[in-house]
Amino acid sequence: MTKGLWELVLQGVWTTVQLLVLSALLATAVSFVVGVARTHRLWIVRFVAGFYTEVFRGTSALVMIFWVFFVLPPAFGWQLVPMWAGTLALGLTYGAYGSEIVRGALNAVDPAQREGGIALSFTPWQRMRLIMLPQAVPEMIPSFCNLLIELLKGTALVSVMGMGDLAFSGNLVRLALQESAEIYTYVLLIYFVIAFALTRLMRGLEKRLKRGVGKDLLNEAGAREAKRAETTGVGAAGGGVA
Amino acid sequence: MKWDWGAVRDFMPHFWDGLLVTLQALALGSLISFALGLVWALLMRTPSRWVRWPVGAVTEFVRDTPLLVQLFFLFYVLPEWGLTFSALTTGVFAIGLHYSTYTMQVYRAGIEAVPAGQWEAATALNLPWRRTWTAVILPQAVRRVVPALGNYVISMLKDTPLLMAITVLEMLGQARLFSQQHFQFTEPLTVIGVAFILVSYLASLLLRALERRLVR
Numbered sequence: 404m405t406k407g408l409w410e411l412v413l414q415g416v417w418t419t420v421q422l423l424v425l426s427a428l429l430a431t432a433v434s435f436v437v438g439v440a441r442t443h444r445l446w447i448v449r450f451v452a453g454f455y456t457e458v459f460r461g462t463s464a465l466v467m468i469f470w471v472f473f474v475l476p477p478a479f480g481w482q483l484v485p486m487w488a489g490t491l492a493l494g495l496t497y498g499a500y501g502s503e504i505v506r507g508a509l510n511a512v513d514p515a516q517r518e519g520g521i522a523l524s525f526t527p528w529q530r531m532r533l534i535m536l537p538q539a540v541p542e543m544i545p546s547f548c549n550l551l552i553e554l555l556k557g558t559a560l561v562s563v564m565g566m567g568d569l570a571f572s573g574n575l576v577r578l579a580l581q582e583s584a585e586i587y588t589y590v591l592l593i594y595f596v597i598a599f600a601l602t603r604l605m606r607g608l609e610k611r612l613k614r615g616v617g618k619d620l621l622n623e624a625g626a627r628e629a630k631r632a633e634t635t636g637v638g639a640a641g642g643g644v645a
Numbered sequence: 646m647k648w649d650w651g652a653v654r655d656f657m658p659h660f661w662d663g664l665l666v667t668l669q670a671l672a673l674g675s676l677i678s679f680a681l682g683l684v685w686a687l688l689m690r691t692p693s694r695w696v697r698w699p700v701g702a703v704t705e706f707v708r709d710t711p712l713l714v715q716l717f718f719l720f721y722v723l724p725e726w727g728l729t730f731s732a733l734t735t736g737v738f739a740i741g742l743h744y745s746t747y748t749m750q751v752y753r754a755g756i757e758a759v760p761a762g763q764w765e766a767a768t769a770l771n772l773p774w775r776r777t778w779t780a781v782i783l784p785q786a787v788r789r790v791v792p793a794l795g796n797y798v799i800s801m802l803k804d805t806p807l808l809m810a811i812t813v814l815e816m817l818g819q820a821r822l823f824s825q826q827h828f829q830f831t832e833p834l835t836v837i838g839v840a841f842i843l844v845s846y847l848a849s850l851l852l853r854a855l856e857r858r859l860v861r
Contacts, residue, residue: 473824
Protein backbone atom coordinates (compact mmCIF):
# COMPACT_ATOMS: atom_id res chain seq x y z
CA MET A 404 0.00 0.00 0.00
CA THR A 405 1.32 3.41 -0.96
CA LYS A 406 1.26 6.58 1.11
CA GLY A 407 -1.52 8.09 -0.97
CA LEU A 408 -3.77 5.12 -0.34
CA TRP A 409 -3.12 5.35 3.38
CA GLU A 410 -4.19 8.99 3.26
CA LEU A 411 -7.41 7.86 1.62
CA VAL A 412 -7.99 5.39 4.43
CA LEU A 413 -7.30 8.09 7.04
CA GLN A 414 -9.85 10.37 5.40
CA GLY A 415 -12.29 7.49 5.61
CA VAL A 416 -11.55 7.07 9.32
CA TRP A 417 -12.16 10.77 9.87
CA THR A 418 -15.53 10.65 8.07
CA THR A 419 -16.54 7.57 10.04
CA VAL A 420 -15.62 9.24 13.33
CA GLN A 421 -17.49 12.43 12.43
CA LEU A 422 -20.57 10.48 11.43
CA LEU A 423 -20.33 8.36 14.57
CA VAL A 424 -20.15 11.39 16.88
CA LEU A 425 -22.96 13.29 15.17
CA SER A 426 -25.33 10.36 14.95
CA ALA A 427 -24.51 9.30 18.51
CA LEU A 428 -25.49 12.79 19.71
CA LEU A 429 -28.74 12.72 17.74
CA ALA A 430 -29.49 9.16 18.88
CA THR A 431 -28.89 10.11 22.53
CA ALA A 432 -31.22 13.11 22.25
CA VAL A 433 -33.90 11.02 20.53
CA SER A 434 -33.63 8.16 23.00
CA PHE A 435 -34.01 10.43 26.03
CA VAL A 436 -36.91 12.42 24.58
CA VAL A 437 -38.76 9.32 23.36
CA GLY A 438 -37.81 7.19 26.37
CA VAL A 439 -39.04 9.80 28.86
CA ALA A 440 -42.16 10.35 26.74
CA ARG A 441 -42.94 6.65 27.09
CA THR A 442 -43.29 7.10 30.84
CA HIS A 443 -45.51 10.18 30.44
CA ARG A 444 -48.85 10.21 32.23
CA LEU A 445 -50.92 11.14 29.14
CA TRP A 446 -51.70 8.03 27.07
CA ILE A 447 -51.52 9.88 23.76
CA VAL A 448 -47.90 10.92 24.41
CA ARG A 449 -47.02 7.35 25.37
CA PHE A 450 -48.77 6.05 22.27
CA VAL A 451 -47.01 8.40 19.86
CA ALA A 452 -43.62 7.62 21.42
CA GLY A 453 -44.34 3.89 21.29
CA PHE A 454 -45.43 4.14 17.66
CA TYR A 455 -42.21 5.93 16.77
CA THR A 456 -40.16 3.22 18.47
CA GLU A 457 -41.98 0.39 16.72
CA VAL A 458 -41.70 1.96 13.27
CA PHE A 459 -38.04 2.81 13.50
CA ARG A 460 -37.07 -0.42 15.21
CA GLY A 461 -39.14 -2.48 12.83
CA THR A 462 -37.45 -1.33 9.68
CA SER A 463 -33.89 -1.93 8.63
CA ALA A 464 -31.27 0.81 9.07
CA LEU A 465 -30.13 0.39 5.47
CA VAL A 466 -33.69 0.74 4.15
CA MET A 467 -33.97 3.89 6.28
CA ILE A 468 -30.79 5.27 4.75
CA PHE A 469 -32.10 4.58 1.25
CA TRP A 470 -35.34 6.28 2.18
CA VAL A 471 -33.64 9.41 3.48
CA PHE A 472 -31.35 9.61 0.47
CA PHE A 473 -33.85 8.83 -2.28
CA VAL A 474 -37.41 9.42 -1.08
CA LEU A 475 -37.06 12.58 0.99
CA PRO A 476 -35.68 14.73 -1.86
CA PRO A 477 -38.47 14.15 -4.42
CA ALA A 478 -41.27 13.67 -1.92
CA PHE A 479 -40.67 16.67 0.32
CA GLY A 480 -38.18 18.71 -1.66
CA TRP A 481 -35.43 18.33 0.96
CA GLN A 482 -32.03 17.55 -0.38
CA LEU A 483 -29.69 16.90 2.53
CA VAL A 484 -25.91 16.93 2.48
CA PRO A 485 -24.83 13.25 2.65
CA MET A 486 -23.32 13.70 6.11
CA TRP A 487 -26.60 15.05 7.51
CA ALA A 488 -28.68 12.49 5.67
CA GLY A 489 -26.56 9.70 7.15
CA THR A 490 -26.72 11.29 10.60
CA LEU A 491 -30.49 11.64 10.39
CA ALA A 492 -31.11 8.04 9.28
CA LEU A 493 -28.71 6.49 11.80
CA GLY A 494 -29.67 8.81 14.66
CA LEU A 495 -33.39 8.18 14.28
CA THR A 496 -33.00 4.40 13.93
CA TYR A 497 -30.58 3.89 16.79
CA GLY A 498 -32.43 6.48 18.87
CA ALA A 499 -35.44 4.17 18.72
CA TYR A 500 -33.33 1.35 20.15
CA GLY A 501 -31.93 3.71 22.77
CA SER A 502 -35.39 4.83 23.87
CA GLU A 503 -36.06 1.27 24.99
CA ILE A 504 -32.93 1.38 27.16
CA VAL A 505 -34.00 4.70 28.71
CA ARG A 506 -37.51 3.44 29.36
CA GLY A 507 -36.24 0.23 30.92
CA ALA A 508 -33.82 2.06 33.22
CA LEU A 509 -36.49 4.58 34.30
CA ASN A 510 -38.88 1.75 35.10
CA ALA A 511 -36.17 0.00 37.10
CA VAL A 512 -35.75 2.93 39.53
CA ASP A 513 -37.23 2.05 42.90
CA PRO A 514 -40.87 3.28 42.93
CA ALA A 515 -40.33 4.63 46.46
CA GLN A 516 -37.99 7.24 44.96
CA ARG A 517 -40.76 8.60 42.75
CA GLU A 518 -43.24 8.52 45.60
CA GLY A 519 -40.75 10.39 47.77
CA GLY A 520 -40.57 13.07 45.10
CA ILE A 521 -44.36 13.34 45.00
CA ALA A 522 -44.50 13.55 48.82
CA LEU A 523 -42.00 16.41 48.75
CA SER A 524 -44.22 18.06 46.09
CA PHE A 525 -41.61 18.19 43.36
CA THR A 526 -43.00 19.06 39.95
CA PRO A 527 -42.92 16.16 37.44
CA TRP A 528 -40.04 17.84 35.62
CA GLN A 529 -38.03 18.29 38.84
CA ARG A 530 -38.77 14.69 39.77
CA MET A 531 -37.41 13.49 36.44
CA ARG A 532 -34.38 15.77 36.49
CA LEU A 533 -33.36 15.54 40.14
CA ILE A 534 -34.50 12.08 41.25
CA MET A 535 -35.17 9.66 38.41
CA LEU A 536 -32.51 10.47 35.82
CA PRO A 537 -29.48 10.71 38.16
CA GLN A 538 -30.26 7.17 39.35
CA ALA A 539 -31.32 5.75 36.00
CA VAL A 540 -28.49 7.09 33.83
CA PRO A 541 -25.61 5.06 35.35
CA GLU A 542 -27.69 1.90 34.86
CA MET A 543 -28.11 2.70 31.17
CA ILE A 544 -24.41 3.01 30.41
CA PRO A 545 -23.57 -0.67 29.73
CA SER A 546 -26.52 -0.99 27.34
CA PHE A 547 -25.67 2.30 25.67
CA CYS A 548 -22.11 1.05 25.28
CA ASN A 549 -23.36 -1.95 23.33
CA LEU A 550 -25.61 0.29 21.28
CA LEU A 551 -22.70 2.61 20.51
CA ILE A 552 -20.75 -0.34 19.11
CA GLU A 553 -23.79 -1.26 17.01
CA LEU A 554 -23.94 2.34 15.80
CA LEU A 555 -20.26 2.24 14.86
CA LYS A 556 -20.98 -0.86 12.81
CA GLY A 557 -24.02 0.88 11.37
CA THR A 558 -21.97 3.80 10.08
CA ALA A 559 -20.44 1.43 7.52
CA LEU A 560 -23.86 1.32 5.82
CA VAL A 561 -23.54 4.84 4.44
CA SER A 562 -20.74 3.62 2.17
CA VAL A 563 -23.47 1.96 0.10
CA MET A 564 -24.70 5.46 -0.72
CA GLY A 565 -21.24 6.49 -1.85
CA MET A 566 -20.27 8.44 1.25
CA GLY A 567 -16.50 8.34 1.73
CA ASP A 568 -16.31 6.56 5.07
CA LEU A 569 -13.86 3.86 6.11
CA ALA A 570 -15.67 1.00 4.37
CA PHE A 571 -15.94 3.08 1.19
CA SER A 572 -12.26 3.98 1.12
CA GLY A 573 -11.57 0.28 1.66
CA ASN A 574 -13.48 -0.41 -1.54
CA LEU A 575 -11.57 2.29 -3.41
CA VAL A 576 -8.24 0.83 -2.32
CA ARG A 577 -9.41 -2.62 -3.41
CA LEU A 578 -10.21 -1.22 -6.86
CA ALA A 579 -6.86 0.56 -7.02
CA LEU A 580 -4.77 -2.44 -6.00
CA GLN A 581 -6.94 -5.24 -7.43
CA GLU A 582 -6.23 -7.08 -4.23
CA SER A 583 -8.59 -7.33 -1.29
CA ALA A 584 -7.28 -9.47 1.58
CA GLU A 585 -4.82 -6.89 2.88
CA ILE A 586 -6.97 -3.77 2.79
CA TYR A 587 -10.07 -5.43 4.23
CA THR A 588 -8.00 -6.87 7.06
CA TYR A 589 -6.76 -3.35 7.85
CA VAL A 590 -10.28 -1.92 7.65
CA LEU A 591 -11.65 -4.57 10.01
CA LEU A 592 -8.76 -3.98 12.42
CA ILE A 593 -9.36 -0.22 12.41
CA TYR A 594 -13.04 -0.73 13.19
CA PHE A 595 -12.09 -3.09 15.98
CA VAL A 596 -9.66 -0.61 17.49
CA ILE A 597 -12.30 2.14 17.44
CA ALA A 598 -14.81 -0.22 19.07
CA PHE A 599 -12.28 -1.19 21.72
CA ALA A 600 -11.51 2.45 22.52
CA LEU A 601 -15.22 3.21 22.81
CA THR A 602 -15.73 0.32 25.23
CA ARG A 603 -12.93 1.62 27.47
CA LEU A 604 -14.33 5.14 27.33
CA MET A 605 -17.81 4.03 28.31
CA ARG A 606 -16.46 1.92 31.13
CA GLY A 607 -14.68 4.98 32.54
CA LEU A 608 -17.85 7.05 32.20
CA GLU A 609 -19.86 4.42 34.03
CA LYS A 610 -17.38 4.37 36.88
CA ARG A 611 -17.58 8.14 37.29
CA LEU A 612 -21.37 8.27 37.16
CA LYS A 613 -21.77 5.40 39.62
CA ARG A 614 -19.49 7.17 42.06
CA GLY A 615 -21.80 10.17 41.71
CA VAL A 616 -24.74 8.20 43.14
CA GLY A 617 -22.65 6.41 45.75
CA LYS A 618 -22.39 3.04 44.09
CA ASP A 619 -19.11 1.20 43.94
CA LEU A 620 -18.36 -0.45 40.64
CA LEU A 621 -16.15 -3.06 42.28
CA ASN A 622 -19.10 -4.76 43.92
CA GLU A 623 -20.97 -4.78 40.66
CA ALA A 624 -18.33 -6.21 38.39
CA GLY A 625 -19.81 -9.67 38.85
CA ALA A 626 -23.31 -8.38 38.31
CA ARG A 627 -22.31 -6.75 35.08
CA GLU A 628 -20.64 -9.90 33.80
CA ALA A 629 -23.87 -11.74 34.45
CA LYS A 630 -25.82 -9.00 32.71
CA ARG A 631 -23.69 -8.78 29.62
CA ALA A 632 -25.34 -11.63 27.81
CA GLU A 633 -28.76 -10.05 28.25
CA THR A 634 -27.88 -6.54 27.19
CA THR A 635 -27.92 -7.46 23.59
CA GLY A 636 -28.09 -4.10 21.90
CA VAL A 637 -29.93 -3.99 18.61
CA GLY A 638 -33.12 -5.93 18.26
CA ALA A 639 -33.01 -7.70 21.54
CA ALA A 640 -33.05 -4.78 23.98
CA GLY A 641 -36.35 -4.78 25.77
CA GLY A 642 -37.48 -8.11 24.40
CA GLY A 643 -38.82 -8.36 20.89
CA VAL A 644 -39.87 -5.83 18.33
CA ALA A 645 -43.41 -5.29 19.46
CA MET B 646 -45.62 14.40 -2.67
CA LYS B 647 -46.65 12.22 -5.60
CA TRP B 648 -47.72 8.66 -5.05
CA ASP B 649 -48.19 6.41 -8.06
CA TRP B 650 -50.15 3.22 -7.44
CA GLY B 651 -49.22 2.04 -10.94
CA ALA B 652 -45.58 1.89 -9.89
CA VAL B 653 -46.52 -0.14 -6.84
CA ARG B 654 -48.43 -2.60 -9.05
CA ASP B 655 -45.49 -2.91 -11.43
CA PHE B 656 -43.11 -3.44 -8.54
CA MET B 657 -45.10 -6.15 -6.78
CA PRO B 658 -43.83 -9.16 -8.83
CA HIS B 659 -40.25 -8.09 -8.11
CA PHE B 660 -41.19 -7.56 -4.48
CA TRP B 661 -42.33 -11.17 -4.06
CA ASP B 662 -39.10 -12.44 -5.66
CA GLY B 663 -37.12 -10.28 -3.28
CA LEU B 664 -39.15 -11.35 -0.26
CA LEU B 665 -38.50 -14.98 -1.10
CA VAL B 666 -34.73 -14.41 -1.25
CA THR B 667 -34.84 -12.39 1.98
CA LEU B 668 -36.69 -15.17 3.79
CA GLN B 669 -34.33 -17.81 2.39
CA ALA B 670 -31.30 -15.87 3.57
CA LEU B 671 -32.97 -15.34 6.93
CA ALA B 672 -33.83 -19.01 7.44
CA LEU B 673 -30.42 -20.34 6.42
CA GLY B 674 -28.56 -17.59 8.27
CA SER B 675 -30.51 -18.36 11.44
CA LEU B 676 -29.71 -22.06 11.21
CA ILE B 677 -26.00 -21.37 10.77
CA SER B 678 -25.94 -18.86 13.61
CA PHE B 679 -27.80 -21.19 15.98
CA ALA B 680 -25.45 -24.09 15.22
CA LEU B 681 -22.19 -22.11 15.20
CA GLY B 682 -23.18 -20.15 18.29
CA LEU B 683 -23.67 -23.38 20.19
CA VAL B 684 -20.28 -24.60 19.03
CA TRP B 685 -18.62 -21.37 20.24
CA ALA B 686 -20.46 -21.54 23.55
CA LEU B 687 -19.34 -25.14 24.14
CA LEU B 688 -15.77 -24.38 23.12
CA MET B 689 -15.74 -21.51 25.60
CA ARG B 690 -16.44 -24.03 28.35
CA THR B 691 -13.52 -26.32 27.64
CA PRO B 692 -10.96 -26.38 30.44
CA SER B 693 -8.03 -25.56 28.15
CA ARG B 694 -7.27 -21.86 27.87
CA TRP B 695 -5.54 -22.57 24.53
CA VAL B 696 -9.01 -23.18 23.11
CA ARG B 697 -10.91 -20.56 25.08
CA TRP B 698 -8.62 -17.64 24.42
CA PRO B 699 -8.53 -17.85 20.59
CA VAL B 700 -12.27 -18.53 20.38
CA GLY B 701 -12.99 -15.59 22.67
CA ALA B 702 -10.72 -13.26 20.72
CA VAL B 703 -12.06 -14.24 17.30
CA THR B 704 -15.71 -13.97 18.29
CA GLU B 705 -15.10 -10.61 20.00
CA PHE B 706 -13.44 -9.38 16.83
CA VAL B 707 -16.29 -10.56 14.60
CA ARG B 708 -18.87 -9.03 16.93
CA ASP B 709 -17.21 -5.61 17.04
CA THR B 710 -16.65 -5.11 13.32
CA PRO B 711 -19.29 -4.19 10.73
CA LEU B 712 -21.14 -6.96 8.96
CA LEU B 713 -20.92 -4.97 5.73
CA VAL B 714 -17.11 -5.06 5.72
CA GLN B 715 -17.17 -8.75 6.64
CA LEU B 716 -19.42 -9.35 3.65
CA PHE B 717 -16.97 -7.51 1.38
CA PHE B 718 -14.12 -9.47 2.91
CA LEU B 719 -15.72 -12.85 2.23
CA PHE B 720 -17.07 -11.83 -1.16
CA TYR B 721 -13.79 -10.49 -2.54
CA VAL B 722 -11.13 -12.37 -0.61
CA LEU B 723 -12.41 -15.96 -0.77
CA PRO B 724 -12.24 -16.05 -4.61
CA GLU B 725 -8.61 -14.87 -4.35
CA TRP B 726 -7.95 -17.95 -2.24
CA GLY B 727 -9.64 -20.11 -4.87
CA LEU B 728 -12.95 -20.58 -3.07
CA THR B 729 -15.87 -19.43 -5.18
CA PHE B 730 -19.41 -19.38 -3.86
CA SER B 731 -22.53 -17.69 -5.11
CA ALA B 732 -23.25 -14.26 -3.66
CA LEU B 733 -26.22 -15.60 -1.73
CA THR B 734 -24.18 -18.42 -0.16
CA THR B 735 -21.45 -15.99 0.87
CA GLY B 736 -24.03 -13.62 2.32
CA VAL B 737 -25.83 -16.34 4.25
CA PHE B 738 -22.57 -17.58 5.67
CA ALA B 739 -21.47 -14.06 6.67
CA ILE B 740 -24.76 -13.32 8.42
CA GLY B 741 -24.67 -16.69 10.15
CA LEU B 742 -21.10 -16.18 11.32
CA HIS B 743 -21.73 -12.62 12.49
CA TYR B 744 -24.80 -13.52 14.49
CA SER B 745 -23.27 -16.70 15.88
CA THR B 746 -21.07 -14.44 18.00
CA TYR B 747 -24.25 -13.00 19.50
CA THR B 748 -26.13 -16.30 19.93
CA MET B 749 -23.03 -17.66 21.64
CA GLN B 750 -23.59 -15.17 24.48
CA VAL B 751 -27.23 -16.22 24.65
CA TYR B 752 -26.33 -19.90 24.93
CA ARG B 753 -23.74 -19.10 27.55
CA ALA B 754 -26.31 -17.32 29.68
CA GLY B 755 -28.71 -20.22 29.20
CA ILE B 756 -26.15 -22.83 30.19
CA GLU B 757 -25.10 -20.82 33.23
CA ALA B 758 -28.74 -20.51 34.29
CA VAL B 759 -29.10 -24.28 34.65
CA PRO B 760 -29.06 -24.88 38.42
CA ALA B 761 -25.89 -26.41 39.84
CA GLY B 762 -27.99 -29.25 41.30
CA GLN B 763 -28.61 -30.55 37.78
CA TRP B 764 -24.86 -30.90 37.20
CA GLU B 765 -24.40 -32.56 40.55
CA ALA B 766 -27.28 -34.97 39.89
CA ALA B 767 -25.75 -35.91 36.53
CA THR B 768 -22.44 -36.59 38.27
CA ALA B 769 -24.16 -38.56 41.02
CA LEU B 770 -25.95 -40.72 38.44
CA ASN B 771 -22.61 -41.35 36.80
CA LEU B 772 -23.87 -40.08 33.45
CA PRO B 773 -21.16 -39.92 30.80
CA TRP B 774 -20.09 -36.46 29.60
CA ARG B 775 -22.06 -36.69 26.38
CA ARG B 776 -25.31 -37.71 28.07
CA THR B 777 -24.91 -34.97 30.66
CA TRP B 778 -24.92 -32.39 27.90
CA THR B 779 -27.46 -33.85 25.51
CA ALA B 780 -29.99 -35.20 28.01
CA VAL B 781 -29.69 -32.89 31.01
CA ILE B 782 -28.07 -29.52 30.40
CA LEU B 783 -28.87 -28.54 26.82
CA PRO B 784 -32.60 -29.36 26.85
CA GLN B 785 -33.02 -27.05 29.84
CA ALA B 786 -30.66 -24.37 28.56
CA VAL B 787 -32.06 -24.18 25.02
CA ARG B 788 -35.64 -23.96 26.24
CA ARG B 789 -34.76 -20.88 28.26
CA VAL B 790 -32.96 -19.08 25.46
CA VAL B 791 -35.51 -19.48 22.66
CA PRO B 792 -36.99 -15.98 23.13
CA ALA B 793 -33.55 -14.38 23.09
CA LEU B 794 -32.58 -16.34 19.98
CA GLY B 795 -35.82 -15.21 18.35
CA ASN B 796 -34.87 -11.59 18.94
CA TYR B 797 -31.72 -12.20 16.98
CA VAL B 798 -33.70 -13.70 14.12
CA ILE B 799 -35.56 -10.39 13.94
CA SER B 800 -32.28 -8.45 14.02
CA MET B 801 -30.99 -10.70 11.27
CA LEU B 802 -34.04 -9.95 9.17
CA LYS B 803 -33.14 -6.28 9.40
CA ASP B 804 -29.57 -6.99 8.35
CA THR B 805 -30.47 -9.00 5.24
CA PRO B 806 -30.65 -5.81 3.08
CA LEU B 807 -26.86 -5.60 3.43
CA LEU B 808 -26.65 -8.54 1.06
CA MET B 809 -27.63 -6.07 -1.66
CA ALA B 810 -24.10 -4.68 -1.41
CA ILE B 811 -22.72 -7.98 -2.71
CA THR B 812 -25.22 -8.14 -5.61
CA VAL B 813 -27.84 -10.41 -4.02
CA LEU B 814 -31.29 -9.40 -5.25
CA GLU B 815 -33.23 -9.49 -2.02
CA MET B 816 -36.00 -7.00 -1.22
CA LEU B 817 -33.84 -3.88 -1.15
CA GLY B 818 -31.82 -5.05 -4.14
CA GLN B 819 -35.02 -5.55 -6.15
CA ALA B 820 -36.29 -2.13 -5.04
CA ARG B 821 -33.08 -0.44 -6.08
CA LEU B 822 -33.02 -2.21 -9.44
CA PHE B 823 -36.62 -1.24 -10.10
CA SER B 824 -36.01 2.38 -9.07
CA GLN B 825 -33.04 2.71 -11.34
CA GLN B 826 -34.88 1.23 -14.31
CA HIS B 827 -38.10 3.25 -13.90
CA PHE B 828 -36.69 6.24 -12.04
CA GLN B 829 -39.32 5.96 -9.35
CA PHE B 830 -37.76 5.78 -5.92
CA THR B 831 -40.60 6.63 -3.56
CA GLU B 832 -42.93 3.71 -4.16
CA PRO B 833 -40.61 0.66 -4.12
CA LEU B 834 -38.60 1.90 -1.16
CA THR B 835 -41.72 2.69 0.85
CA VAL B 836 -43.26 -0.68 -0.03
CA ILE B 837 -40.26 -2.59 1.28
CA GLY B 838 -39.98 -0.35 4.33
CA VAL B 839 -43.55 -1.22 5.26
CA ALA B 840 -42.88 -4.87 4.41
CA PHE B 841 -39.97 -4.95 6.87
CA ILE B 842 -42.12 -3.50 9.64
CA LEU B 843 -44.90 -6.01 8.91
CA VAL B 844 -42.63 -9.04 8.70
CA SER B 845 -40.76 -8.17 11.88
CA TYR B 846 -44.04 -7.47 13.66
CA LEU B 847 -45.47 -10.84 12.56
CA ALA B 848 -42.24 -12.54 13.60
CA SER B 849 -42.43 -10.97 17.03
CA LEU B 850 -46.03 -12.16 17.46
CA LEU B 851 -44.95 -15.67 16.46
CA LEU B 852 -42.08 -15.43 18.88
CA ARG B 853 -44.34 -14.45 21.74
CA ALA B 854 -46.57 -17.43 21.04
CA LEU B 855 -43.52 -19.71 21.03
CA GLU B 856 -42.28 -18.13 24.25
CA ARG B 857 -45.58 -18.85 25.98
CA ARG B 858 -45.38 -22.49 24.98
CA LEU B 859 -41.76 -23.09 25.87
CA VAL B 860 -41.11 -20.99 28.95
CA ARG B 861 -43.57 -21.92 31.63
